[in-house]
Amino acid sequence: MTDQMYRIALASRPEGAPTAENFSYEAAQIPTPGAGEVLVRVHYMSLDPYMRGRMDDAKSYAAPVPVGGTMEAGAVGEVIASQSPHFKPGDFAFGMFGWATHGCLPASHLRKLDPAQAPITTALGVLGMPGFTGWHGLTEYGKPKAGETLVVAAATGPVGSMVGQVARLAGLRTVGIAGGADKCELATGRFGFDACLDHRAYENARDLRTALKQECPDGIDIYFENVGGKVLEAVMPLMNPFGRIPICGMIAWYNAGGLGAGARDQGLTAPGLWRNILVNFLSVNGFIISNHFDRFPQFLQEVAPKVLGGEIAYLEDIAEGLENAPATFISMLGGGNVGKQIVKVI
Amino acid sequence: MTDQMYRIALASRPEGAPTAENFSYEAAQIPTPGAGEVLVRVHYMSLDPYMRGRMDDAKSYAAPVPVGGTMEAGAVGEVIASQSPHFKPGDFAFGMFGWATHGCLPASHLRKLDPAQAPITTALGVLGMPGFTGWHGLTEYGKPKAGETLVVAAATGPVGSMVGQVARLAGLRTVGIAGGADKCELATGRFGFDACLDHRAYENARDLRTALKQECPDGIDIYFENVGGKVLEAVMPLMNPFGRIPICGMIAWYNAGGLGAGARDQGLTAPGLWRNILVNFLSVNGFIISNHFDRFPQFLQEVAPKVLGGEIAYLEDIAEGLENAPATFISMLGGGNVGKQIVKVI
Incomplete structure (x- = not known):
């Protein structure tokens, strides 16, 4: 196992529609989890329209991504190291790992997933x-x-x-x-x-x-x-x-x-x-x-059975490779996706 | 008692701010109440900003006043004839009598007022x-x-x-x-x-x-x-x-x-x-x-005691004479009033 990971940073702020030049694909060192933290190897990351807002330097409901910072994203993957009693290697988790192959977050910021219950990608879309x-x-x-x-x-x-x-x-x-x-x-x-x-x-x-x-x-x-x-x-x-x-x-x-x-x-x-x-x-x-995650358990309780039972359909559009995330994102902003846009990272 | 009354009609639709020419002061015959109807001699009428909207020929939440029709207004006055068991001459009532010296409406459209409880003008403003x-x-x-x-x-x-x-x-x-x-x-x-x-x-x-x-x-x-x-x-x-x-x-x-x-x-x-x-x-x-008159009793119950007790203050701006209603209305739209704009009709 190499200690190298990759991430996509905001290279510059877009004027109008983002272009490939606004992003940079960079190597970085895989972080070592501190006390209470969990290291995850990302399998799938989410691309969502709200991320366009994070690229602007404007007061919004969330802080902008700083130039040079990793683009923000929810993602799912497998725990490969843990300093928390709540997670062990082999567990699957959702977290805001960003546009990256690996992410390290406090256990309290992660949600454990059961791949036997539902495909982990659903945690990015229909059940996310x-x-x-x-x-x-x-x-x-x-x-x-x-x-x-x-x-x-x-x-x-x-x-x-x-x-x-x-x-x-x-x-x-x-x-x-x-x-x-x-x-x-x-x-x-x-x-x-x-x-x-x-x-x-x-x-x-x-x-x-x-x-x-x-x-x-x-x-x-x-x-x-x-x-x-x-x-x-x-x-x-x-x-x-x-x-x-x-x-x-x-x-x-x-x-x-x-x-x-x-x-x-x-x-x-x-x-x-x-x-x-x-x-x-x-x-x-x-x-x-x-602001409303207090209702998330109720959502899962009501909706997950209907998704798993086929009463509520879903559709995923899975692009391959972290390096293709910028082009996929740009295309998605123009409606190029069909269904929930996801990037397969691993 | 003469059988003559006066009303102010919409003479033409304004373009921009209304002018005196958009209104006409007209004589008419005092109507005779039919079964269930009540005839009221208006003492005070209300002028409100919403009336500006009624002068336009545009779909809104209420039908426009037709050209030639009496301008709409809430007003208070004394019953002078009644074909309803619920009202007798000498009673005071609020109703949508319009910009006019007299109005005739079904008893179900009127609200009886007790002048001993509160000045009848309050039914046009603070308690209206x-x-x-x-x-x-x-x-x-x-x-x-x-x-x-x-x-x-x-x-x-x-x-x-x-x-x-x-x-x-x-x-x-x-x-x-x-x-x-x-x-x-x-x-x-x-x-x-x-x-x-x-x-x-x-x-x-x-x-x-x-x-x-x-x-x-x-x-x-x-x-x-x-x-x-x-x-x-x-x-x-x-x-x-x-x-x-x-x-x-x-x-x-x-x-x-x-x-x-x-x-x-x-x-x-x-x-x-x-x-x-x-x-x-x-x-x-x-x-x-x-749309919300179901809450009116609760409003009166909560607010009237505070008004009568002086805890909630109010202020009325009373102009004299029906014939001055147009000029008063035009002035009010420009903020010329101080407090609730009322016209003393009698």
């Missing part, structure tokens, strides 16, 4: 942060009621597909939005959406809205917001009185920097948004899932 | 729709907690002054915003705000924000939204994580038409607003008080 985000946002702020209509974009992604399926099981009409005909087929097929619209097929928000209106004859009661931009513009006038909008992200604006703060949007004005919230008595709630 | 709006919005969506900081604009108006006082009694630090030094003195004096800023003293949102920051050293937990515009722009970056924004109005944008839909705002972008909701985990709730 993204699935939990969809379930929590929908149940806590969306307050779904049977017979209502829900719209969610990125419908085949790990958040959108969870939202759609939990809503369908609760008796809602579910309308997805996705990029491309193939993804729309996945949404209505594998994920059981009642309908799915390809946003790329509509030149502007107005045309998308016309199509949405047909698929939502009774209006929209819940819009689960994860994209912003054209979809938000299309959806807003269709919201029903007393509608709910949980906001977990707005990927369409991230490349403008500052997690969207720098974005301009032709079709949406602040007074128009604000007015819509007022006149339709909307409830709009922003959230980040890391 | 505006006070109820402040109390409901604050308690239901603001969720005030002792030690937190609240900001509200139009701090000497009937909504803002209720919000500030209920919040202060709940143990919050209360910071008002008002137009002019006199109103600020009223806010901190009569209404007990901890501080009040004169928005006219600050050229732009940035300067107002700097001043607000000083008065809100621990940030803002609740922003009770009734104005939009420069105040919203100043407040938004100061919101604390998990902050709450009840929205009952946005008067700064109303004159742009469509209850603000047509407004443009240099300082605020839709992506910027949306991002702020996300990264600070804000809860933003639009509401119109007419």
